[in-house]
Amino acid sequence: MEISLKKEKKEIHDQDFYFLRDFIYDNCGIYFRLEKKYLIEDKILARMEELNIRTITDYIYFLKYSGSKEDEMNLLYDFITINETSFFRNEPQFIVLKDEILKEIVKKDENYKFGLKTIRVWSAGCSSGEEPYTISIILNDYFGSFNNADDKWFTEIIATDINQSVLNKAIKGIYSDYSLRSTDPKIIDKCFNKISPKEFEIKDIYKQSIKFKKMNLLDSKSLSILPCFDIIFCRNVLIYFDLNSKKKVLEKFYELLKPGGYLFLGHSESLHGITAAFKLVLFQKALAYKKE
Ligand SMILES: C[S@@+](CC[C@H](N)C(=O)[O-])C[C@H]1O[C@@H](n2cnc3c(N)ncnc32)[C@H](O)[C@@H]1O
Incomplete structure (x- = not known):
């Protein structure tokens, strides 16, 4: 046997x-x-x-x-949680941000606050930080080119995730070359300190405007402390939710977006069959959802 x-x-x-x-x-x-x-x-x-x-x-x-x-x-x-992410993931959205949406926001008067012009972006489900740092690189590049003192803009990025380990990594700001696989080498040279052949640290200037915070998108009590945003990125997060949870989160996004503000979802995501509250805007390179 x-x-x-x-x-x-x-x-x-x-x-x-x-x-x-x-x-x-x-x-x-x-x-x-x-x-x-x-x-x-x-x-x-x-x-x-x-x-x-x-x-x-x-x-x-x-x-x-x-x-x-x-x-x-x-x-x-x-x-x-699935924490897959990278710098400049779905780059066409960042081109639209830079070439279309920032220009539109700059023209709006209501961004004045205490004499400062502010732009506030939320990276909801930011994982290990590649998305909010990409946004920070774009905002710094865009607003940094405004030389006139009257044109000073205050940029704030709130980056939240439910997973504390990925947030700890984001706060450190050290990445492998794999995270930077879609990033232009010129941007790597400009925005990162090379700490070993395959390790790169994001420069402090790009950290300054970001606040990382642990936050559950389904916890409406903790979301209630958030301010209003000009732009929300919530990419590749809602795919893991059922319809009911998606609806709840999107209601909150609608409430927290300023009128005229934009929402970006992941490349394969859409609001079809979930909510009709946002207007779909087809830019040449990518689409976004707008609160009118
Ligand atoms: C696939 S990553 C997307 C990262 C980034 N947005 C991107 O597109 O590259 C999804 C992230 O959503 C976070 N997440 C999942 N459920 C969440 C929830 N209820 N509240 C907040 N974050 C959540 C996960 O921890 C994970 O880091």
Whole structure:
């Protein structure tokens, strides 16, 4: 008789997975279909083993009530979020920002605040910072060329994400050449300090206008502290949400955008079938949604 020495593979049973999936959904809007169970199963089981927790019910109880609740939730967000990003991702949108939208905003009077002209941009779901730093590079380049003292613009970028680990990376501002794969070498030379052959640190000037903050897009209480924005970037984030969560977040974006403000979504995303509140604007190189 052959004795199998193969260890039995542990798994999360479907009923338990539904329970965990609902907990995740209620907390951050990310919705896992059963077919996607494999994406998180091993990580969750490994964490449960580390904690010596045997059932999903106990794991959820631990997430809700343990003394280290916040750290444990951060770890869960590490397991469940996809943080893929890069500098100048979907570049045509940044060309539209620079060539069309900034020009339009500069013409608006209501951007005066206490004698200063301000422009405020939100990178919602900013991951490890490549998106907000790209925006900062564009804004610095654009407004830095205004030499007249009367033309001084104050730029503010709020960059938020639910995942604390990626935010920590963003705050450090050190990137591999892979993150810069779509970036013009001239921009790399100008905006980064090379700290090793494959490591680049974003220069301080591009950090100054960015505030990084941990924020859950589904937590309307924490969103209520946000100011109004001229432009919101929320690219490749809503794809992980179900219709209901998308609607909730988009309602909030509408409320937080100034009239005339723009929303950018990811390359493959659209508001079709979700909301008709925004006007679709087709620029030559990319599209954006406008609050009229
Ligand atoms: C694929 S990345 C997109 C990064 C960047 N916007 C881009 O397009 O390159 C999606 C990010 O959304 C964040 N995210 C997912 N659910 C979130 C939520 N409920 N609140 C805030 N951020 C969330 C994830 O942590 C992740 O960093």
